[in-house]
Amino acid sequence: MSRERRAKALEQFAEKNLDAFLVTSLHNIRYLSGFTGSNGALLLFPSGEAVLFTDPRYTLQAGQQTDCKVKIAKGPMTGIIGRFLAKRRPLKLGIEGDHMTVTRQQALNKTLPAVTEIIPFSGSIEKLRMVKDASEIAIIRKAVNANAQALENALKRWKPRMSEAEFASEIDHQNRKLGAEAPAFDTIVAAGPRAALPHAHPGLTNTGGGMILIDMGAFHDGYASDMTRMVYAGTPPAKYKKIYKAVLEAELAGIDAVRAGVTAVSVDKAVRAVLTKHGLEDKFTHSTGHGLGLEIHEPPRLGKKDKTKLVPGMAITIEPGVYIEGWGGIRIEDVVLVTERGCEVLTPLTKELRTV
Amino acid sequence: MSRERRAKALEQFAEKNLDAFLVTSLHNIRYLSGFTGSNGALLLFPSGEAVLFTDPRYTLQAGQQTDCKVKIAKGPMTGIIGRFLAKRRPLKLGIEGDHMTVTRQQALNKTLPAVTEIIPFSGSIEKLRMVKDASEIAIIRKAVNANAQALENALKRWKPRMSEAEFASEIDHQNRKLGAEAPAFDTIVAAGPRAALPHAHPGLTNTGGGMILIDMGAFHDGYASDMTRMVYAGTPPAKYKKIYKAVLEAELAGIDAVRAGVTAVSVDKAVRAVLTKHGLEDKFTHSTGHGLGLEIHEPPRLGKKDKTKLVPGMAITIEPGVYIEGWGGIRIEDVVLVTERGCEVLTPLTKELRTV
Numbered sequence: 001m002s003r004e005r006r007a008k009a010l011e012q013f014a015e016k017n018l019d020a021f022l023v024t025s026l027h028n029i030r031y032l033s034g035f036t037g038s039n040g041a042l043l044l045f046p047s048g049e050a051v052l053f054t055d056p057r058y059t060l061q062a063g064q065q066t067d068c069k070v071k072i073a074k075g076p077m078t079g080i081i082g083r084f085l086a087k088r089r090p091l092k093l094g095i096e097g098d099h100m101t102v103t104r105q106q107a108l109n110k111t112l113p114a115v116t117e118i119i120p121f122s123g124s125i126e127k128l129r130m131v132k133d134a135s136e137i138a139i140i141r142k143a144v145n146a147n148a149q150a151l152e153n154a155l156k157r158w159k160p161r162m163s164e165a166e167f168a169s170e171i172d173h174q175n176r177k178l179g180a181e182a183p184a185f186d187t188i189v190a191a192g193p194r195a196a197l198p199h200a201h202p203g204l205t206n207t208g209g210g211m212i213l214i215d216m217g218a219f220h221d222g223y224a225s226d227m228t229r230m231v232y233a234g235t236p237p238a239k240y241k242k243i244y245k246a247v248l249e250a251e252l253a254g255i256d257a258v259r260a261g262v263t264a265v266s267v268d269k270a271v272r273a274v275l276t277k278h279g280l281e282d283k284f285t286h287s288t289g290h291g292l293g294l295e296i297h298e299p300p301r302l303g304k305k306d307k308t309k310l311v312p313g314m315a316i317t318i319e320p321g322v323y324i325e326g327w328g329g330i331r332i333e334d335v336v337l338v339t340e341r342g343c344e345v346l347t348p349l350t351k352e353l354r355t356v
Numbered sequence: 357m358s359r360e361r362r363a364k365a366l367e368q369f370a371e372k373n374l375d376a377f378l379v380t381s382l383h384n385i386r387y388l389s390g391f392t393g394s395n396g397a398l399l400l401f402p403s404g405e406a407v408l409f410t411d412p413r414y415t416l417q418a419g420q421q422t423d424c425k426v427k428i429a430k431g432p433m434t435g436i437i438g439r440f441l442a443k444r445r446p447l448k449l450g451i452e453g454d455h456m457t458v459t460r461q462q463a464l465n466k467t468l469p470a471v472t473e474i475i476p477f478s479g480s481i482e483k484l485r486m487v488k489d490a491s492e493i494a495i496i497r498k499a500v501n502a503n504a505q506a507l508e509n510a511l512k513r514w515k516p517r518m519s520e521a522e523f524a525s526e527i528d529h530q531n532r533k534l535g536a537e538a539p540a541f542d543t544i545v546a547a548g549p550r551a552a553l554p555h556a557h558p559g560l561t562n563t564g565g566g567m568i569l570i571d572m573g574a575f576h577d578g579y580a581s582d583m584t585r586m587v588y589a590g591t592p593p594a595k596y597k598k599i600y601k602a603v604l605e606a607e608l609a610g611i612d613a614v615r616a617g618v619t620a621v622s623v624d625k626a627v628r629a630v631l632t633k634h635g636l637e638d639k640f641t642h643s644t645g646h647g648l649g650l651e652i653h654e655p656p657r658l659g660k661k662d663k664t665k666l667v668p669g670m671a672i673t674i675e676p677g678v679y680i681e682g683w684g685g686i687r688i689e690d691v692v693l694v695t696e697r698g699c700e701v702l703t704p705l706t707k708e709l710r711t712v
Contacts, residue, residue: 057555095458097458097459097462098457098458098459099457100457100458101453101454101455101456101457101458102451102453102454102456102457102458102461103453103454103476103478105458106453120458120459120462122459165535166532166533169528169529169532169533170529172525172528172529172532173525173526173528173529176521176524176525176528177522177525181557182542186538199413201537
């Protein structure tokens with residue numbers, strides 16, 4: 001698996017005539033080598049040779065996880081990579097410009113022959129990661145299912161006196177019980193008018209009366225899930241029902257628009273068209289969705305600008321929302337998998353209007 | 357508060373004749389401006405003028421949190437900062453080399469006049485942050501107390517059938533209930549022989565028989581706590597008692613060595629001397645401790661190399677450990693506050709040998 005991914009990565013650089021490419025994003029290192037440690041760097045050579053650098057804490061783990069050569073660095077890693085490279089006398093070295101600090105590049109420069117040309121790239125490996133392979137899809141499916149189950153389990157323990165923060169913590173607890181490594185982002189529980197803040201931080205507000213917006217996700221085997229559901233504590237008034245229906249219609253239109261070959265922006269447009277019909281377009285203040293995988297937010301971005309064409313195997317969210325200051329907000333979010341003719345909705349939970 | 361901190365920051369650059377200094381670490385921005393948002397940059401000028409850049413999500417929040425001028429950037433922030441600076445025609449611009457990517461520096465370069473000299477600095481603001489002021493100490497005290505209470509609460513819910521992961525999740529849950537924003541790091545619960553791994557990730561191993569190593573911390577109002585305690589499920593054998601006693605003796609010797617004017621390395625030496633006396637020096641495979649504050653790991657590092665002199669107001673951990681492969685490990689960790697004549701142990705929990 002890793003070997004095939006590395007071959008694809010090298011294809012991207014073929015015409016640049018690089019002598020080596022240095023990967024420093026931990027997510028990209030995991031993707032290309034299998035290594036999951038918290039410190040590392042990966043050197044790729046056009047010959048197919050791949051060398052993983054890490055520190056003594058990971059000697060055993062690196063040997064088990066990767067098919068790359070492993071070099072254990074005692075002391076500052078940049079110096080050791082630089083000296084290793086200096087021996088190979090590379091003329092052109094590619095680096096990940098988004099994942100290397102200015103200080104680290106300076107340290108690397110000092111150890112390399114003066115003739116070396118360092119070329120920063122942006123988003124090259126991330127572009128490959130957009131399309132998930134079978135093993136990744138299986139993990140994402142598992143993560144999405146567990147996240148849905150965690151909400152069901154947490155709702156069974158919900159009590160009218162609970163604060164947003166208490167319920168958010170219950171959700172995280174249930175996700176962990178189902179095997180999650182960590183939340184994929186700070187769980188959002190926003191009650192009543194606070195649901196109008198798309199990124200509300202759970203606080204002491206009571207969840208016992210009115211709308212509750214719940215946006216939650218967790219990492220399983222390194223891959224993120226992401227889901228938003230609304231629950232109404234009590235009997236929802238007509239306005240809530242009406243807006244809920246409009247957002248759901250928009251979300252379903254987004255799902256309907258997803259298929260191989262269409263652009264990310266066209267899915268966003270399909271969602272906005274429904275909200276415009278309901279006179280709610282200006283209340284939808286963020287993008288329709290995003291890719292997810294080893295990170296919670298990955299390309300493509302389903303917004304007003306990104307013209308990336310959808311490809312089978314992309315895992316993306318569809319998450320329209322309507323936010324009305326002083327009243328509240330409604331968002332509905334699923335993870336879907338792009339297929340040749342449409343998409344598969346991975347999130348297993350109902351989107352019927354729900355009350356507690 | 358923020359204004360005084362900015363004045364101190366500028367003093368550091370006085371002799372470099374900078375025209376401006378660009379702060380891009382979110383922790384350093386918070387420290388120098390009060391702003392806690394997830395996107396921002398702060399420009400400091402020798403005149404005392406300070407300009408905070410952030411995006412439209414934070415218009416209201418930035419206005420409330422900071423006494424700096426606020427500029428709201430619609431679109432890529434680097435370009436907007438660059439154009440703002442270009443108008444001022446700086447000749448020498450300091451940047452945080454550890455907190456700026458190569459890609460971002462390239463984008464900044466493009467918008468600045470060609471005569472601008474960009475000078476990367478490392479660790480300048482972090483150096484100031486080592487010594488906590490009264491408001492910071494009050495928050496750290498609160499965070500450390502809550503973390504101790506969370507362990508007590510979690511232990512009341514401990515059951516012999518619980519896995520490491522379940523108990524770790526219970527600890528996180530209790531910390532959240534006490535107002536923590538998030539864990540300060542992945543909580544460690546390591547049972548039996550797994551306690552020999554200093555950074556064990558909680559797994560399915562049962563905690564019902566033998567030693568349990570618990571290393572936990574959480575953020576309160578942005579500041580981290582950190583604590584390690586041992587609990588023995590059952591009746592501890594003689595070897596456990598003996599090694600526990602040796603580690604505790606080493607930890608107390610470390611605390612005893614802390615006072616204003618001594619070096620970080622001398623505290624590490626005092627700890628190692630005790631373990632050497634017990635023939636355990638080679639089983640202590642990490643450093644004695646570290647500073648903590650807005651980040652869980654801050655300078656100074658109490659290890660074999662750091663010669664930083666301790667100063668009243670530094671908050672540091674003392675955390676010796678002994679790790680024996682196949683048997684287990686024992687670590688005891690407190691947070692202490694450096695004072696003129698010694699230190700104050702902030703962690704309120706007993707270090708008597710404890711069983712469940």
